[in-house]
Amino acid sequence: xxxxxxxxxxxxxxxxxxxxxxxxxxxxxxxxxxxxxxxxxxxxxxxxxxxxxxxxxxxxxx
Ligand code: SF4
Numbered sequence: 001x002x003x004x005x006x007x008x009x010x011x012x013x014x015x016x017x018x019x020x021x022x023x024x025x026x027x028x029x030x031x032x033x034x035x036x037x038x039x040x041x042x043x044x045x046x047x048x049x050x051x052x053x054x055x056x057x058x059x060x061x062x
Contacts, residue, residue: 001043002061003036009057019052020045 003023005016010032016024017032023042024034038046043060050058 001038001040001046003034003038003046004059004061005032005034006057006059007032009055010053011055011057013054015052015054016049016058019049024049 012030012032014026017026020042022035023038023046024032027033046058046060050060
């Protein structure tokens, strides 16, 4: 699966990293970093992150 985050929309709320901590994280500058091609075992967590994102910045492709 492929994940894309619209970083223009992302307001760094962090809900995605609670929902899918193995895919979404923050670096030492508090910027969002994420795995753009997570294993399919992460699908449910990523879908939860997508629903949790308050600005709808997360997109799942495939
Ligand atoms: S929940 Fe949405 S706005 Fe918040 S850090 Fe994640 S992608 Fe960005």
